[in-house]
Amino acid sequence: MSSQSSSPGFASAEAAELGFYAAFERGDIAAMIAVWSEDPDISCIHPMGPVLRGPSAIGDSWRQILAPQHRLRITLSHQVVFSDAHLCVHCVHENIHHGDRFEDLSVIIATNAYRFDGQGWRMILHHASPGARPARAPSVEPVPPDRAVH
Template sequence: MSKPIYTSPDEAEQAFYEALARGDLEAMMSVWSEDEEVVCIQPGGSRFTGLAAIREAWRQLFSASVKIRVHISHPVKTQAMLLAVHCVLEHVSIEGEDTMAPPMIATNVYSRGAQGWQIILHHTSPAPDTEGLLLQETPRVVH
Protein backbone atom coordinates (compact mmCIF):
# COMPACT_ATOMS: atom_id res chain seq x y z
CA MET A 1 0.00 0.00 0.00
CA SER A 2 1.43 3.39 -0.95
CA LYS A 3 1.69 6.25 1.50
CA PRO A 4 -0.92 9.00 0.97
CA ILE A 5 0.23 12.35 -0.37
CA TYR A 6 -1.19 15.30 1.54
CA THR A 7 -1.57 18.32 -0.72
CA SER A 8 -1.80 20.91 2.06
CA PRO A 9 -0.78 21.27 5.69
CA ASP A 10 -4.49 21.38 6.58
CA GLU A 11 -5.03 18.01 4.89
CA ALA A 12 -2.07 16.50 6.76
CA GLU A 13 -3.36 17.94 10.04
CA GLN A 14 -6.82 16.51 9.48
CA ALA A 15 -5.28 13.08 8.77
CA PHE A 16 -3.17 13.35 11.95
CA TYR A 17 -6.17 14.03 14.20
CA GLU A 18 -8.34 11.42 12.45
CA ALA A 19 -5.63 8.79 12.99
CA LEU A 20 -5.41 9.84 16.65
CA ALA A 21 -9.19 9.51 17.08
CA ARG A 22 -9.20 6.05 15.47
CA GLY A 23 -6.08 4.86 17.29
CA ASP A 24 -4.72 3.87 13.87
CA LEU A 25 -0.93 3.54 14.05
CA GLU A 26 -0.34 3.10 10.31
CA ALA A 27 -2.52 6.10 9.45
CA MET A 28 -0.72 8.13 12.12
CA MET A 29 2.72 7.23 10.77
CA SER A 30 1.65 8.01 7.19
CA VAL A 31 1.42 11.68 8.19
CA TRP A 32 4.97 11.83 9.55
CA SER A 33 7.95 12.78 7.42
CA GLU A 34 10.48 10.02 6.92
CA ASP A 35 13.23 12.39 8.05
CA GLU A 36 14.96 10.97 11.13
CA GLU A 37 14.99 14.41 12.75
CA VAL A 38 11.23 14.39 13.42
CA VAL A 39 10.17 15.20 16.99
CA CYS A 40 7.04 14.45 19.02
CA ILE A 41 6.54 15.95 22.48
CA GLN A 42 3.54 14.57 24.29
CA PRO A 43 1.75 16.19 27.22
CA GLY A 44 3.74 15.65 30.37
CA GLY A 45 7.06 16.34 28.71
CA SER A 46 8.16 13.10 27.06
CA ARG A 47 10.16 13.90 23.93
CA PHE A 48 10.62 11.36 21.16
CA THR A 49 13.07 11.91 18.31
CA GLY A 50 13.16 9.82 15.13
CA LEU A 51 10.54 7.68 13.47
CA ALA A 52 11.19 4.52 15.49
CA ALA A 53 10.76 6.30 18.83
CA ILE A 54 7.68 8.18 17.63
CA ARG A 55 6.10 5.00 16.25
CA GLU A 56 6.68 3.22 19.56
CA ALA A 57 5.19 6.11 21.56
CA TRP A 58 2.02 6.11 19.45
CA ARG A 59 1.87 2.29 19.52
CA GLN A 60 1.93 2.35 23.33
CA LEU A 61 -0.76 5.03 23.50
CA PHE A 62 -3.01 3.23 21.03
CA SER A 63 -2.50 -0.18 22.69
CA ALA A 64 -4.24 1.18 25.81
CA SER A 65 -7.51 0.79 23.82
CA VAL A 66 -8.71 4.20 24.98
CA LYS A 67 -10.46 6.21 22.30
CA ILE A 68 -9.25 9.79 22.39
CA ARG A 69 -11.35 12.50 20.82
CA VAL A 70 -9.67 15.76 19.94
CA HIS A 71 -11.39 18.86 18.66
CA ILE A 72 -9.04 21.63 17.58
CA SER A 73 -9.86 25.32 17.73
CA HIS A 74 -8.30 28.79 17.71
CA PRO A 75 -5.76 28.06 14.98
CA VAL A 76 -2.90 30.42 14.29
CA LYS A 77 -1.24 29.38 11.04
CA THR A 78 1.92 30.52 9.33
CA GLN A 79 2.87 29.11 5.93
CA ALA A 80 5.69 29.57 3.46
CA MET A 81 6.46 27.57 0.32
CA LEU A 82 8.07 24.62 2.11
CA LEU A 83 7.16 25.01 5.79
CA ALA A 84 3.95 25.54 7.76
CA VAL A 85 3.39 26.05 11.48
CA HIS A 86 -0.01 25.53 13.07
CA CYS A 87 -0.59 26.46 16.70
CA VAL A 88 -3.97 25.19 17.89
CA LEU A 89 -5.91 24.46 21.04
CA GLU A 90 -6.70 20.79 21.51
CA HIS A 91 -9.91 19.99 23.37
CA VAL A 92 -9.40 16.39 24.47
CA SER A 93 -11.98 13.96 25.76
CA ILE A 94 -11.98 10.22 26.35
CA GLU A 95 -14.76 8.20 24.75
CA GLY A 96 -17.23 7.09 27.41
CA GLU A 97 -16.31 9.86 29.87
CA ASP A 98 -18.54 12.89 30.39
CA THR A 99 -15.81 15.31 31.45
CA MET A 100 -13.53 17.22 29.13
CA ALA A 101 -10.04 18.18 30.22
CA PRO A 102 -8.92 21.81 29.95
CA PRO A 103 -7.57 22.65 26.49
CA MET A 104 -3.99 21.85 25.59
CA ILE A 105 -1.77 23.95 23.35
CA ALA A 106 -0.35 22.13 20.34
CA THR A 107 2.17 23.20 17.75
CA ASN A 108 2.33 21.19 14.54
CA VAL A 109 5.08 21.89 12.02
CA TYR A 110 4.78 20.58 8.46
CA SER A 111 7.29 20.47 5.64
CA ARG A 112 6.56 20.09 1.95
CA GLY A 113 8.65 17.71 -0.10
CA ALA A 114 8.34 15.25 -2.96
CA GLN A 115 5.78 13.28 -0.90
CA GLY A 116 3.58 16.31 -0.20
CA TRP A 117 3.07 17.90 3.21
CA GLN A 118 4.17 15.86 6.22
CA ILE A 119 4.49 16.59 9.91
CA ILE A 120 8.00 17.05 11.28
CA LEU A 121 7.11 18.21 14.80
CA HIS A 122 4.12 17.78 17.10
CA HIS A 123 4.35 19.41 20.53
CA THR A 124 1.46 19.37 22.99
CA SER A 125 1.50 20.86 26.47
CA PRO A 126 -1.06 21.85 29.08
CA ALA A 127 -2.32 25.43 28.80
CA PRO A 128 -1.45 27.47 31.90
CA ASP A 129 -4.34 29.93 31.45
CA THR A 130 -7.30 28.58 29.51
CA GLU A 131 -9.55 31.56 30.16
CA GLY A 132 -7.33 33.99 28.25
CA LEU A 133 -6.75 31.51 25.43
CA LEU A 134 -10.42 31.07 24.64
CA LEU A 135 -11.03 34.82 24.43
CA GLN A 136 -8.47 35.35 21.67
CA GLU A 137 -9.73 35.91 18.16
CA THR A 138 -9.89 32.92 15.84
CA PRO A 139 -8.83 31.84 13.24
CA ARG A 140 -5.65 33.61 12.13
CA VAL A 141 -3.50 32.95 9.13
CA VAL A 142 -0.16 34.71 8.95
CA HIS A 143 1.88 34.72 5.72
Protein backbone atom coordinates in the same frame (compact mmCIF):
# COMPACT_ATOMS: atom_id res chain seq x y z
CA MET B 1 7.85 3.68 11.51
CA SER B 2 8.08 1.94 8.19
CA SER B 3 9.35 3.40 4.94
CA GLN B 4 6.99 5.74 3.16
CA SER B 5 8.95 6.26 -0.06
CA SER B 6 6.05 4.97 -2.16
CA SER B 7 3.52 7.25 -0.45
CA PRO B 8 3.13 10.75 -1.90
CA GLY B 9 2.15 12.46 1.36
CA PHE B 10 -0.78 14.81 1.77
CA ALA B 11 -2.02 17.42 -0.70
CA SER B 12 -1.76 20.20 1.91
CA ALA B 13 -0.56 20.80 5.45
CA GLU B 14 -4.22 21.13 6.45
CA ALA B 15 -4.96 17.66 5.04
CA ALA B 16 -1.99 16.24 6.96
CA GLU B 17 -3.29 17.84 10.16
CA LEU B 18 -6.77 16.41 9.60
CA GLY B 19 -5.15 13.00 9.09
CA PHE B 20 -3.15 13.38 12.30
CA TYR B 21 -6.17 14.18 14.48
CA ALA B 22 -8.39 11.58 12.78
CA ALA B 23 -5.76 8.90 13.49
CA PHE B 24 -5.45 10.15 17.08
CA GLU B 25 -9.23 9.96 17.66
CA ARG B 26 -9.55 6.51 16.09
CA GLY B 27 -6.44 5.09 17.77
CA ASP B 28 -5.18 4.13 14.29
CA ILE B 29 -1.42 3.62 14.50
CA ALA B 30 -0.99 2.92 10.77
CA ALA B 31 -2.75 6.17 9.86
CA MET B 32 -0.73 8.05 12.51
CA ILE B 33 2.56 6.75 11.12
CA ALA B 34 1.48 7.70 7.58
CA VAL B 35 1.21 11.36 8.64
CA TRP B 36 4.83 11.58 9.80
CA SER B 37 7.89 12.24 7.65
CA GLU B 38 10.55 9.53 7.53
CA ASP B 39 13.35 12.10 7.92
CA PRO B 40 15.67 11.35 10.85
CA ASP B 41 15.39 14.93 12.15
CA ILE B 42 11.66 14.81 13.02
CA SER B 43 10.73 15.50 16.65
CA CYS B 44 7.82 14.86 18.98
CA ILE B 45 7.28 16.10 22.53
CA HIS B 46 4.26 14.71 24.34
CA PRO B 47 2.91 16.63 27.36
CA MET B 48 5.47 16.55 30.18
CA GLY B 49 7.64 14.17 28.14
CA PRO B 50 11.16 14.19 26.70
CA VAL B 51 12.11 15.14 23.15
CA LEU B 52 11.70 12.11 20.88
CA ARG B 53 13.74 12.19 17.69
CA GLY B 54 13.41 10.11 14.57
CA PRO B 55 10.73 7.87 13.12
CA SER B 56 11.43 4.85 15.33
CA ALA B 57 11.17 6.64 18.69
CA ILE B 58 8.13 8.64 17.57
CA GLY B 59 6.36 5.58 16.18
CA ASP B 60 7.00 3.64 19.40
CA SER B 61 5.56 6.48 21.49
CA TRP B 62 2.37 6.63 19.44
CA ARG B 63 2.00 2.84 19.65
CA GLN B 64 1.98 3.17 23.46
CA ILE B 65 -0.39 6.15 23.47
CA LEU B 66 -2.85 4.66 20.99
CA ALA B 67 -2.76 1.10 22.40
CA PRO B 68 -5.41 1.65 25.10
CA GLN B 69 -8.88 1.48 23.66
CA HIS B 70 -10.23 4.66 25.20
CA ARG B 71 -12.46 6.85 23.12
CA LEU B 72 -11.57 10.44 22.39
CA ARG B 73 -13.14 13.32 20.55
CA ILE B 74 -10.75 16.10 19.60
CA THR B 75 -11.69 19.58 18.47
CA LEU B 76 -9.23 22.34 17.70
CA SER B 77 -9.51 25.98 18.69
CA HIS B 78 -7.33 29.09 18.86
CA GLN B 79 -5.67 28.09 15.60
CA VAL B 80 -2.82 30.21 14.28
CA VAL B 81 -1.07 29.22 11.04
CA PHE B 82 2.27 30.35 9.65
CA SER B 83 3.21 29.04 6.22
CA ASP B 84 5.30 29.35 3.11
CA ALA B 85 5.78 27.10 0.09
CA HIS B 86 7.63 24.33 1.97
CA LEU B 87 6.91 24.76 5.68
CA CYS B 88 3.68 25.23 7.63
CA VAL B 89 3.37 25.65 11.41
CA HIS B 90 0.04 25.31 13.21
CA CYS B 91 -0.37 26.48 16.82
CA VAL B 92 -3.58 25.05 18.28
CA HIS B 93 -5.49 24.21 21.41
CA GLU B 94 -6.43 20.53 21.36
CA ASN B 95 -9.73 20.17 23.21
CA ILE B 96 -9.73 16.48 24.09
CA HIS B 97 -13.13 15.20 25.19
CA HIS B 98 -12.98 11.84 26.95
CA GLY B 99 -14.94 9.70 29.36
CA ASP B 100 -17.91 7.42 28.79
CA ARG B 101 -19.99 10.23 27.28
CA PHE B 102 -17.11 12.56 26.40
CA GLU B 103 -18.01 14.63 29.46
CA ASP B 104 -14.40 15.23 30.57
CA LEU B 105 -12.24 17.83 28.86
CA SER B 106 -8.47 18.22 28.74
CA VAL B 107 -6.88 21.16 26.94
CA ILE B 108 -3.47 20.68 25.36
CA ILE B 109 -1.58 23.47 23.62
CA ALA B 110 0.24 22.10 20.59
CA THR B 111 2.54 23.24 17.84
CA ASN B 112 2.49 21.08 14.71
CA ALA B 113 4.92 21.62 11.85
CA TYR B 114 4.56 20.19 8.36
CA ARG B 115 7.10 20.17 5.52
CA PHE B 116 6.52 19.79 1.79
CA ASP B 117 9.06 17.28 0.44
CA GLY B 118 8.37 17.74 -3.26
CA GLN B 119 5.71 15.00 -3.29
CA GLY B 120 3.44 15.97 -0.42
CA TRP B 121 3.10 17.36 3.09
CA ARG B 122 4.13 15.41 6.19
CA MET B 123 4.44 16.18 9.88
CA ILE B 124 7.94 16.95 11.14
CA LEU B 125 7.12 18.24 14.65
CA HIS B 126 4.43 17.79 17.28
CA HIS B 127 5.07 19.63 20.56
CA ALA B 128 2.27 19.38 23.10
CA SER B 129 2.04 20.94 26.56
CA PRO B 130 -0.72 20.94 29.16
CA GLY B 131 -3.01 23.92 28.84
CA ALA B 132 -4.89 25.71 31.55
CA ARG B 133 -7.72 23.79 33.10
CA PRO B 134 -11.06 24.71 31.54
CA ALA B 135 -12.84 27.38 33.54
CA ARG B 136 -15.63 26.17 35.76
CA ALA B 137 -18.76 28.14 36.46
CA PRO B 138 -18.30 30.03 39.71
CA SER B 139 -20.27 28.71 42.62
CA VAL B 140 -23.02 31.05 43.69
CA GLU B 141 -23.51 31.48 47.39
CA PRO B 142 -26.65 33.14 48.72
CA VAL B 143 -26.17 36.74 49.85
CA PRO B 144 -27.30 37.35 53.44
CA PRO B 145 -30.37 39.68 53.53
CA ASP B 146 -28.47 42.38 55.42
CA ARG B 147 -25.90 42.60 52.55
CA ALA B 148 -28.33 42.53 49.64
CA VAL B 149 -28.21 45.56 47.34
CA HIS B 150 -31.78 45.26 46.05
